[in-house]
Every structure is written in structure tokens, then in C-alpha cells.
Amino acid sequence: MFSLTQFPLQFEENALSPYMSLMTMQYHHGKHLATYIKNLNDLITGTEYEALPLYEIIQKSATEPSAAKIFNNAAQVFNHDFFFRCLTKSTSEEIPQEIKKAFGNNENFFSEFKKAATGLFGSGWVWLIKDADAIKIMTTTNADTPIAHGLKPLLTLDVWEHAYYLDYQNRRADFVDAFLQKLINWKFVKENLNE
Numbered sequence: 001m002f003s004l005t006q007f008p009l010q011f012e013e014n015a016l017s018p019y020m021s022l023m024t025m026q027y028h029h030g031k032h033l034a035t036y037i038k039n040l041n042d043l044i045t046g047t048e049y050e051a052l053p054l055y056e057i058i059q060k061s062a063t064e065p066s067a068a069k070i071f072n073n074a075a076q077v078f079n080h081d082f083f084f085r086c087l088t089k090s091t092s093e094e095i096p097q098e099i100k101k102a103f104g105n106n107e108n109f110f111s112e113f114k115k116a117a118t119g120l121f122g123s124g125w126v127w128l129i130k131d132a133d134a135i136k137i138m139t140t141t142n143a144d145t146p147i148a149h150g151l152k153p154l155l156t157l158d159v160w161e162h163a164y165y166l167d168y169q170n171r172r173a174d175f176v177d178a179f180l181q182k183l184i185n186w187k188f189v190k191e192n193l194n195e
């Protein structure tokens with residue numbers, strides 16, 4: 001039987017402290033993501049989704065209103081695994097030239113990403129995506145994900161309150177700044193660009 005298991009973190013749970021604390025990682029990766037995985041496994045057992053890889057579960061359930069619960073949990077599993085891969089304790093790499101070029105310079109990229117992240121109402125995700133040859137910022141609400149729309153994700157930030165409330169309370173802008181300045185794994189973004 002197909003059963004998805006927890007994706008391991010690429011770093012120690014306390015590696016991103018103080019920008020993302022041990023307690024946030026224990027709840028966010030250890031509890032929230034684990035719950036999405038458990039829910040998804042429970043929902044697909046004995047269904048036509050059971051044998052499909054995660055990517056196909058998301059694309060198939062996205063077009064079936066009766067599979068909304070499956071979509072929400074599968075998309076949240078993908079989004080969270082992707083998000084945790086976007087993080088690193090040493091953000092030493094250069095921002096890829098393609099991204100600088102798409103936004104004119106680094107500062108414009110940071111300010112547009114921050115504007116999208118602080119302007120998103122409620123729960124959702126901010127993405128850097130590739131749409132054909134164009135590199136763009138997009139936001140999705142709740143569990144929605146670019147891969148349900150045929151778009152390629154390069155980078156994401158989780159702006160659900162559970163992602164930052166333990167460390168930043170209502171100060172979402174400070175969380176976004178910490179992500180942009182201290183936590184982005186540009187090596188992973190580069191790999192996504194070159195894939």
C-alpha cells in the first residue's frame with residue numbers, strides 16, 4: 001500500500017534560530033506537516049488516488065470538486081516540503097542572475113516579494129515561479145499551489161499564521177524580512193531554475 005512518510009528536514013530543528021525557532025520547527029514540521037501527511041494517507045487509502053505519486057494526486061484532485069479534502073492535504077504536503085527545502089542556516093549564495101534580471105535588481109525583487117507577502121489577506125503562500133520563460137511573483141490562498149496551475153515553483157514562503165506566530169506574533173513583515181535576508185537557500189532556487 002502506498003503511504004507517504006514524513007519528509008526529513010535538511011538541517012537540525014534548531015538550525016534557523018532565532019529567525020525560526022526550535023519550537024516553530026517542532027510544531028510546523030513536526031506537527032502541522034505530519035498531520036497533513038496523516039490526513040492525506042487516511043483520505044486516499046482504498047481510492048483511485050492511492051497508487052499515484054504526490055504530484056499527480058495534486059493535479060488530479062485539483063479538477064475534482066468532490067476531492068477538495070484530498071487536494072488541500074496533498075497540496076499542503078507538497079507546499080511544506082518545498083518550503084522547508086527553500087530554507088538554510090547559511091544563506092551565503094548569490095541571488096541567481098535570472099532573478100536579478102527579471103526584477104531589475106535585488107532590492108526590487110525583495111520589495112516586491114515583501115509587498116506580496118504582507119498584502120496577502122488570510123492564510124496562503126507567496127511564490128517565485130517560472131511561467132514559460134517569465135519569472136514572476138504570485139500568491140496562492142489556503143492550500144493552493146502553482147503546480148495545480150501548470151506553473152513551476154522556484155521559491156516559496158508560508159505566510160499562514162502557524163509559520164510565524166510563535167516567533168513574531170502579528171509582525172508578519174518582520175518574519176518576511178528574516179526570510180528574505182537570512183534564510184533563503186539560493187542553491188535550491190538555482191537547482192529549480194536549471195531543472
Ligand code: MN
Pocket residue numbers: 028032080158160162163
Ligand atoms: Mn505551514
